[in-house]
Amino acid sequence: MPKGVRGRYLALKIVSEGTVTEGELTKALWDAVLRLFGEYGASQTGLLLVEHNGERKYAVLRCRHKALELIRASVASITELKGKPAALHVMGVSGTLKALHKKFL
């Protein structure tokens, strides 16, 4: 993300059968953004998977603050991971990674 652009960190809870790898989660997220908002919309998100914990089933995303609702909608639209039913719940949003860890993880 370019310097000076405000970002937002999202803590996600992964509800799925079995574990999901970082690659599978990243692919599911980008697929959801592309499906709902297309390549132009996806280019404005600055989406990045910052952290992923398969055992505790949580993940941390970073996006541009203006694209927060767009990312929330995309995350909510995910209903499958690895072909099995799944859901990603946004536990919280914060401006810094430190605050996100302190409040939600």
Place this chain on the structure above:
Amino acid sequence: MKKFADLHLCPSFRNMDALKGMINTAFRLGYHFLGMSLPPKISEGEIRELREICSTAGANLVTRVDLTPKTSRDLLNQLRHFRRRFEVVAVTCLSKAVARQAAKDRRVDLLSFPADPRKRFFDTAEGELASKALAALEIDMASILSFQGFSRVHLLSRLRWEVEIAKRFKVPLVISSGADNEYLLRAPHDFAALASLFDLPLSSALNSLSEGPQSIVERNRLKLSPGYVAPGVRVIKEGKDCPRV
């Protein structure tokens, strides 16, 4: 603080573990009022048991019945039988005649339509009728989540049009999950973000998940309470010592 409501959970009542799991998840996601689509012939004992499960989880059960009449006469008959037994009455409109009757009947709380865009009869005439009665338009998010590709495109386009009509005629909107399993539940803010896909502003979407459904529940609970006489009139004291007017 806003109290959020999901007035349309459709769990299987055969699997009690899944039912409890769904209630717990919904409460954890931030919903206070949980409306469950109950079979019309459910007994008082079963409702009491469900209420107990919800209150153990910390949530507040809202009893709801989904009527799917074939004709408008059928709708009137069903309303006569079930209106006073449930806190929320939703009508799934499968024909235009039923939709029109449901929109103008003050006993109907929610107008619900099938997910197929060709079978959604919420148009300007329907909006005008609903604005003069008490019915709100219900949008189930489960269909948006489960549809893919062109079917989702058509549904979103139809919903955008319906939201526009509802706004024009001041018909309240209620956003519900319509979930039959845990995986289709989402937090209120996530549903509000999804509602932006059919051009519903964030504040209106949050309102459709909190104040809108809450006012329906409170209005009906008041009407079903024993002391209720008419809008604005209720019995506050009964007995020989009451002053005569």
